[in-house]
Amino acid sequence: MKVSLNWIRRYVDLPDGLSTDQLSHDLTMRTVEVEGAVNPADGLSGVVLGIINDITPHPQADMLRVCLVDIGQGNPATIVCGGSNIHVGMKAAVAIPGAQVRWHGEGEPVTIKATKLRGVKSEGMICAAGELDLQDLFPAEDDHEVMDLEVFEGRPGDAIGPLLGFDDIILEIDNKSLTNRPDLWGHYGIARELSAIYHRPLKHLPDFRKPDALPRYPVEIENPQRCPRYAGLVYEGVNSAPSPWWLKLALWKAGIRPINALVDLTNFVMLDVGQPTHGFDKDHVQEKVIVRNARPGETLTLLDGQPLILAPEDLMICDATEPIALAGVMGGAKDSILADTTTMILEIANFEPIGIRRSASRFQIRTESAIRNEKGLDTQRVDQAIAVANALIKELFPQARLTAFNDNYPQKTQCPIIQVKLDWLVTRLGRSLSAEEAADILRPLGFAVTHGNDALQVSVPSWRATGDIDLPDDVLEEIARMVGYNHFSFIPPKVLLTGAVRQPDVRLARRLREYLALETGLQEVYTYPWVNRRFLEAAGLSPANCLALATPPSPDTAWLRPSLIPAMLESTVLNLRYFEDFRIFECAQVFTPGAARPSEEAETLPLQKRFLAAAFAGHDPALLFRQLKGVLQALPRAVMSEPLIFEQKDKPAWADPKAWLNILCGSEVIGSFGVISLKAARLSGIKRASVAAMELNVEGLLPLPSRSNIYHRLPLFPLVEQDFSVLLDEKTPWQAVADALEGSVRSIDFIEEYRGKQIPEGKKSVMFRVRFGSDTGTMTAEQIDEKMNSIIKKIKKLGGEVRN
């Protein structure tokens, strides 16, 4: 919202010497965020009043003329101009070299220089309104018209900014910070805050006394829940002439385009007290005003030409026959102020905010009126608006008469009275404060306060009573913000040392991520909780079994992930564009239909589990499988959980038929890993790369209470280390070898397996290293031979043959 300080000064005298920066800061800290402050005159620097003394044809161009212009600098300036309305003696806006203008009213501003135009020197520019962004104030009849400043008093060379009354400060207020303060959507509300901040009196708005014995204009409210008050004022003897300059300028500075005096006055009232109003042409309104819901099939064409097909929940302003306005949002084209209006019905009404917002948002209409009405205004404000409007009409149309009046007022905004205990206030603020001080802070804001020594009774003004302030805590906030949050000294909170924070599951989740990222070279990724159908199906999951969003980001991503595998596939595909070998992981929640009640019986949530998933991309699928298995094998140690067991129990749909294992912790299957199946790769669009993936339920990892390392005494005598190369049947797994030797040696380590030349079909060569020794002495050659023979025997029992 734009706030003009000149307008504010109608209601409060700001302190002398108050800088714009200080004012912006004070308002930001205590009330609303000021995003910027500009002087509109700054935009016109270098543009001066010039009087055209002489006009001669341009020797080279029919459309151009050469003017001699008095710009108050001794010799007149020679300026080439194509303006269609220039004449000798004309007062014009002249941009002298250095000024910024918008060329032909379009594009970025450019800087004027003395130059030659078709061979004739030109020492400036005679401006059209569009070139100075002033087309709303100086509407042009045709494209070649320049601004005519005939009505302004000034001497050649005077800067036109001050001459036109542009000297002002316009504050840009962040609308978001005004959301809960309907009282601040007009200048009077902001003036009240400033009067409280600077301890300056707030001036009164005009008074209004309804003349006695006026006829009642018929206003019927069918739905008083949605229209607590509707005042209709009929003025005769008005017309649609342009507004006086001061009014045009005031609206323009506040960001609203002047139209004509009748429309402008309704906008002025809104910008002044925050109360939207609307004018109807009485000659077009049939008999009376009825406030009612739309009837099935009714339509309305709005002022801007947009046709609406109305719904029964839309609140309408109607005459005896049909809707004439969408209540609180926008008037209809047929019955609002027209060029020939001479009698106006001025509507000043209060509407229930939720309905206004619903209609405005369903039709996607954001008018200044709707923005204010949907915030929730107090009914009492209608009185202020009537008074301001009536005074302004008298000023604009001295001949106009108020000929009929109706104030249909079924429901008044209730103003709560709040009890506030002083000791409570002092504790919560963390600052000492007397009841008198508290009252002094609240009164300038419009609160009526009575108090004893230890409690205050705070009566809330109507403009803060529409949901803004109804609790002692709200009063506390008023006091705190007016004191200024930065004026409270920091009080260190007291801490009770009742024990160290101990959260094994939190620690496990963190160790898990740190282990993967920092110790095993995986990159953590974040993805979205909604998944793409393509990757869902690639992972062998059915969208029909997934939870879905009512309004998804896109039709393809309507489903909430029941697994992280689709996201791993998608992320892998994305990165395969740039990398060949990489490892990624994500730890996040997955969702499946079901029933969980984490907080209370009434609330049933679906099943939500924290999963971990990883993907390894590379070229050799068997190697990727082993790398992934290695990461998983070392994981329990790193995260301090019960060990993991790998078995084939239940093949995940996305896994290769040969290369997969389930992950068990305790007796529970908590996940799986394996190479991505060729089908999953094809459906995902993975080409020329192999991928291994894993997924497990993090909540299935059982955290150990502390470290579980076991100490083994160091060997007293040297161990014997021996490598074996063994020919085995393809069907004999490594685990069989390890199991066979388990217990008879100190350690057994796999080195490599080999298939190829010298190895018969159906066989493989497996190389491993064993260590053995004695606790009673260094082993003798005989003892060693004996041990070797026993190992060889065990291998033979497996059908193996020792090659070395």
Add this chain to the structure above:
Amino acid sequence: MRERLESLKREAVLRAGAAGTAEELLDIRHQYLGKKGAITLVLKELGRLDPEERRQTGMLANEVKDAISLALTHREEALVDEGSSIHGEIDLTLPGIPPASGALHPITQMCYDLNDAFLSLGFEVYQEDEITSELYAFDNLNFPPDHPARDTMDTYWLKGFEEDKGARRLCLRPHLTGGSVRYLKKHGAPARFVYPGPCYRNENTDARHERAFFQYEALIVEKGFPFASGQLMIRTILEKVFGRKVDTRMRAGFFPFVEPGFEIDMKCLVCGGEGCKVCKHVGWIEVMPGGTPHPNVLRAAGLDPEIWSGFYINVGLDRLVMMRYGVDDVRLFRGADLRFLGQFR
């Protein structure tokens, strides 16, 4: 002859000491001690001497041989010690071989930094499920029944619950704050905990807006907690994130679930408060809302607002991480693009 031996010794020791390579030393050894070496030749002449002379000259000759040999050996060792294990040349400008390293997501990194700081202040870390109900997302938090945030334009409601209300209407959590009520219901007060996690809102995305974003919330609930104490949490967060003291200011702000509510700004780190593009020429950057939990929120958690109060802050980590590193597009955080994420090792 003895003089010749002495002078040969001096000459050989001198040359050995000056030798620069193993080859040179070998040459010297041959020249003096070899089969046709100078010392050997002298010894061959011993036969011509009388026995006593021969014995003494022989002894001297052996001493000379030992001395030369020793000098050569010393020099040999010295040359080895001074030498290099690198054969040939080494290019010292070649890049180092990187360790096989991954990284935590930059938002996880910041989250953990903050967890560490808050843990040292006795805060717990709390996690709640991402699907919640209207009851916890809005009703408990004092959002009016028709608050715009409840619209489908703002919140991701789950399909199949469109007609439901309150505890029966489900959505992806639009903020973390609802989880605070769950925590307080379960654990009671006093309480101090942080609560990090992703939240989701139905928005149009661009470089500055995302549908998924990571929030970090901290809450203290104590008896009669003055809001001036809440600054502890603000300072902790910002100093941890930016690694130094950051000037902050609290100003009036409105959020349904706090009363009083603040906007907390920090002085722009780019311009130091002078005003620049980053801070939109204001000198301050809005970083987080905060405030005292609204009495209705405490009531929803089963706590008596006459007794309990506290302080709450909620900061969007996406934006802080963007500021910390100068990231110019928020969508990069959830793009899983290793070209981006790999920069945060």
